[in-house]
Amino acid sequence: MQNTYFTPGPAELYPTFYQHLQQALDEQIGSISHRSQRFRDIYKFADEQLRTLLNIPATHGIFFTGSASEVWERVLLNCVEHESFHLVNGSFSQKFYDYANSLHKHAHIQEKPFGEGFDAADIEVPAYAELVCLTHNETSSGVQMRPGEMHKLKRKYPKKLFCVDMVSSAPYPDLDFSLIDSAFFSVQKAFGMPAGLGVWIASQACLAKAEQLEKSDTLTIGAHNTLPMLWKHYKTFETPATPNVLYIYLLGKIAEDFNRIGIDTIRKQTEEKARMLYKFLDSSADFSPFVKQERHRSQTVIVATVGSPERPTSSTDVISSAKTANMIVGSGYGKFKDSQIRIANFPAVSVEQVGSLIEQLQK
Amino acid sequence: MQNTYFTPGPAELYPTFYQHLQQALDEQIGSISHRSQRFRDIYKFADEQLRTLLNIPATHGIFFTGSASEVWERVLLNCVEHESFHLVNGSFSQKFYDYANSLHKHAHIQEKPFGEGFDAADIEVPAYAELVCLTHNETSSGVQMRPGEMHKLKRKYPKKLFCVDMVSSAPYPDLDFSLIDSAFFSVQKAFGMPAGLGVWIASQACLAKAEQLEKSDTLTIGAHNTLPMLWKHYKTFETPATPNVLYIYLLGKIAEDFNRIGIDTIRKQTEEKARMLYKFLDSSADFSPFVKQERHRSQTVIVATVGSPERPTSSTDVISSAKTANMIVGSGYGKFKDSQIRIANFPAVSVEQVGSLIEQLQK
Known part of the structure; x- marks a missing residue:
């Protein structure tokens, strides 16, 4: 019998993945x-399909890399001459900061402690920071920063570039790309x-x-997947080097499936399943939600x-x-490995499957 | 009817690919x-499996990146403080050089003109070059540099690091990894x-x-997929970030299939098919081999x-x-797009398929 993966990535494959893969193989x-x-x-x-799903305007390009971790490096190389600013409250926002160093x-x-989240009012961006690095969903601790808070912060610092790590939440967060300059996911x-x-x-x-920094004699924006090279090829929907063609095909198809359902429905279903899980955790004698502030609880x-x-x-x-x-559930991250579990709530798992998981955890 | 891809990459999928993929899906x-x-x-x-296939000693680690183009950047960042040296005779060796700049x-x-190749005797490595960057198979022009020439060159410059791009030829070249410090392919x-x-x-x-360069205050070895980070995780067969798990699985299985056939047999089959193709080109009134020197003709x-x-x-x-x-054949590269064709001779195409292609080209 096949397992259902409630792990936060790699995760359960989307149900239509298999038919799209078969089609791709048939078409070589x-x-x-x-x-x-x-x-x-x-x-x-x-x-x-991604543009429709995530409401991305024509001002923004969409590019493909080997992984989202690679984008941490690319955005820092291409968008920071001297100074970046990082909100850190877990292992992945910490890694983004480590990459900058x-x-x-x-x-x-x-910084905030593991399990706590940021609101715009908490944050003071240093005067010379060029890039503000935010993490929508801290995969390690299950903390989210609400898009409204990100937008508020950008309005306070309109001249700075804002970049959002939405690795473990896209397409859930409703980012306003008239305010958010860059975002990425895997x-x-x-x-x-x-x-x-x-x-x-x-x-x-x-x-x-990036084009400004590229002219520097002392600083490098890197050599592989630089933003100017990606964008140059993007104009004709090509890539500088051979990309993962098969996965780009599959991503387009799954994004199309998401659009057929509708992003509003996907977001509502996500919130409905999250509500079921948090309600269970709140009422259980054997579990408790790690994140105390409801507004910071990841969906x-x-x-x-x-x-x-x-x-x-x-x-x-x-x-x-x-x-x-x-049912495969994730362990806690790092030092919380033994004391916590992590449950992914992605579109690939249905309300019924989340219901079954809750029943199982109740036993 | 399915096509047979004689294109130099992406190329025909290896016949066992499909069954390994099905197995991987079954195992989630x-x-x-x-x-x-x-x-x-x-x-x-x-x-x-790769260690057996390519005769890689315990002194060398094997790491996974998003693409081979990414490795151009990684090896330059991690192994060059000031100076690199590049043999350039086509578009891909040129890109390696461009990355260094x-x-x-x-x-x-x-440099040598497009279509010409290098021998050890031609080459003088500059005194302060730290890394010698060689291309075993120039995919754009169909020129190879024989491993024996690479080994001879390394013996002449034993203190320099030698890196071999074998993107479009591995596992064909029989590199001696007691002499070659680094190599990569896709x-x-x-x-x-x-x-x-x-x-x-x-x-x-x-x-x-890389560990020496990492201590520098002025120079960076990058942040993503640095050699020290890759190696640290490699000790327990892990990776710093989430890798392409599925493809690593499939690569291991195909390398195992190659080992079952035996690398000697694979090399002999490659040479046999190359001999058929060059013999046809040499005798044809409608085609001629672009590379004149036999020893520089890619296999x-x-x-x-x-x-x-x-x-x-x-x-x-x-x-x-x-x-x-x-039958899908590749066009010439760059300015040779209209005047040349490129035929990949990889293990996925059989002697019979190469025979059929020759018959077709004869028409």
């Missing part, structure tokens, strides 16, 4: 040239695909910055502390028990 | 965690997989260099000039005509 998409019209049509289709950027940090989370493709959305303002990666002083248990027991019912 | 490899024992087993298996390395170049060429995974082989000497990407003064034709006609027989 794995063998076609990335300089052919067939590929340009595939890129254009994925671009159109590795690239010898002057990286400013504002396909093995809410899009229900295997890992191996990153998606980078970037505005003309980001491009202008796509739900983190629960397992056990209670009266009934101690470990995540290992919970995970093993769920596995016997063919 | 697209959903498993990259921090699980299952993934570590997959990485270890691919490592063992984009990264503000002092990049030395020795999976959509001779391994017969869809594009989306790069493979980087690097020695402890490369690692030592894996055969480039032919189409037409003759008496019987002029264009590559478009040849390609269209082959397509009617469900």
Whole structure:
């Protein structure tokens, strides 16, 4: 019997993935040239579907990389001459900050403890920061920053470039791309695909910055997947190097399926399933929601502390028990490995499947 | 009817690809965690199979990136403080050199015209070059540099790091990794997989260099997929970020198939098919081999000039005509697009299929 993956990435494959893959194999998409019209049509289709789904305006390009982690590096190289600013409240926002240090950027940090979230009112952006790096959904701790707060912050600092890591939440967050300059995600989370493709959305303002930095004698914007090179090829729906053609095809098809359902419905279903999970955690004697502030609770990666002083248990027991019912749940991240579980709430799992998981956890 | 792809990448999928993919789907490899024992087993298996196939010693690690083009950047960032040296005789060796310039390395170049190749005796490596960048198979022009010449050159310059681009030829070239410090390839060429995974082989000497450079206050070795980070995770067969788990699984399985056949047999079959193609080109009134020196003629990407003064034709006609027989042949590269065709000779196409292609071209 097949397992259902409630893990926060790699995750359950989207149900239509298999039929799209079969179609791609029938059409020999794995063998076609990335300089052919067939590929340009595939890129254009994925671009159109993602644009509709995420409401991306014509000011922004959509590019493909090897992974979302690669985009951390690309956006820092291409959009920061000296200083970046990072909101850090977990392991992945921390890595974004670490990347900036590795690239010898002057990286400013504002921190909150693991499990706590940011609101616009908390935040002071340093005067010379060029890029504000936000994480919509901190996969490690299950904390979200609401888009409204991001937009508020950008309005306060309109001249700075804003970049949003939405790796483990896209297409859920309703970002206003008239305010957000760049965002990125990977396909093995809410899009229900295997890992191996990153998606980078970037505005003309980001491009202008990269083109300015590219002229520097001392600083480099990198050599591979630089924004000017990506954009140059993007004009004809090509890529600088051979991309993951098959996954771009599959992403376009799954984005089309999402558009058929409608992004509003997908968001409502996500919230409905999240409500079910948090309601269960709030009322359970054996679990409690790790994130205390409701407004900071992630809708796509739900983190629960397992056990209670009266009934101690470990995540290992919970995970093993769920596995016997063919449900795969994620462990806590890092030092919370044993004391927490993480449940992905992506479109690939239905209300019924979430219901079954809750029943299982109740046992 | 399905086409047979004789294109130099993306190319024909290896015949066993489909059954391995089905097995991977049955085992839900697209959903498993990259921090699980299952993934570590997959990485270890691919490592063992590639190690056997390419005769890679324990001094070298095997790492996965988004593409081979990414490795151009990584090896330059991690192994060059100031100066690199590049043999350039086509579009891809040129790109390797361009990457070095984009990264503000002092990049030395020795050039030969498109269609000509290098021997050790031709080459003088500049005194302060730290990394010697060689291209085993120039995909654009169908020129190879024989491994024996590379080894001879390394013996002349034993203290320099040697890196070999074998993107469109691995596993064909029999590199001696006691001499070659680093090599890389992508999976959509001779391994017969869809594009989306790069493979980087690097020695402890490369690692030592990267660790030394990492301490610099002025220079950066990058942030994503740095060699020290890749190697640290490699010790337990993990990766710094989520890799293309599915393709690593498939690569291990195809490498295992290659090992079952035996690398000697694969090399002999490659040479046999290349001999058939060059023999045809040499004797044809309508085609001629583009590369004049036999020792520089690629065994894996055969480039032919189409037409003759008496019987002029264009590559478009040849390609269209082959397509009617469900055979897809590549066009010439860049300015040779109309006057040349390129025929990939990878393990995915059999002696019989090459025979059929020759019959078709004879028409």
